[in-house]
Amino acid sequence: xxxxKLKIITNELSKYADRVKEExxxxxxxxxxxxxxxxxxxxxxxxxxxxxxxxxxxxxxFDVHFVGEISCPRIRENDVIVLGSGSGTTKSLIVMGxxxxxxxxxIMTVTMFPDHTIGExxxxxxxxxGSTPKKAAGEENPAQxxxxxxxxxxxxxxxxxxSIIMVLMDKLGQTSEEMMERHTNLE
Numbered sequence: 553x554x555x556x557k558l559k560i561i562t563n564e565l566s567k568y569a570d571r572v573k574e575e576x577x578x579x580x581x582x583x584x585x586x587x588x589x590x591x592x593x594x595x596x597x598x599x600x601x602x603x604x605x606x607x608x609x610x611x612x613x614f615d616v617h618f619v620g621e622i623s624c625p626r627i628r629e630n631d632v633i634v635l636g637s638g639s640g641t642t643k644s645l646i647v648m649g650x651x652x653x654x655x656x657x658x659i660m661t662v663t664m665f666p667d668h669t670i671g672e673x674x675x676x677x678x679x680x681x682g683s684t685p686k687k688a689a690g691e692e693n694p695a696q697x698x699x700x701x702x703x704x705x706x707x708x709x710x711x712x713x714x715s716i717i718m719v720l721m722d723k724l725g726q727t728s729e730e731m732m733e734r735h736t737n738l739e
Contacts, residue, residue, distance in 0.1 A: 641670070
């Protein structure tokens with residue numbers, strides 16, 4: 553017997569993946585290529601998806617840092633910060649975005665609500681559908697999900713980040729084997 557709940561989740565992901573725009577993914581990839589350094593940030597499960605993206609960017613050879621880690625350097629002009637926020641109103645991420653703008657860095661966001669604060673300050677927006685209990689009063693969720701809380705957004709964020717990696721692989725002519733050469737050997 554197939555896993556019933558898993559099938560429901562994968563069907564939902566397939567249904568809403570069609571709403572993520574290719575031109576936004578391409579713009580995100582181009583922004584990564586143009587960056588001197590790439591910084592990533594996100595809270596909660598959105599942050600976990602951003603960490604996975606940071607890991608793959610590292611495997612591609614980018615100079616990448618997750619905000620809050622002890623090894624994270626200063627952001628500067630010509631850098632990019634990726635802010636993953638379903639609501640687009642995560643206060644700590646807004647502060648990071650403001651600091652990035654102050655030094656002339658670019659902002660990319662993955663969000664459900666591009667018209668919220670983080671989207672308004674972003675140079676590149678990848679809109680990912682989902683539902684969240686954190687939406688503003690009277691606001692509609694961009695998608696209806698049978699899953700709890702922000703699961704749909706978080707899962708689609710992870711897959712969207714992975715699709716950006718695949719676009720980068722094409723644009724930069726990198727293979728999985730080349731990426732594996734940059735994978736940790738301290739496991």
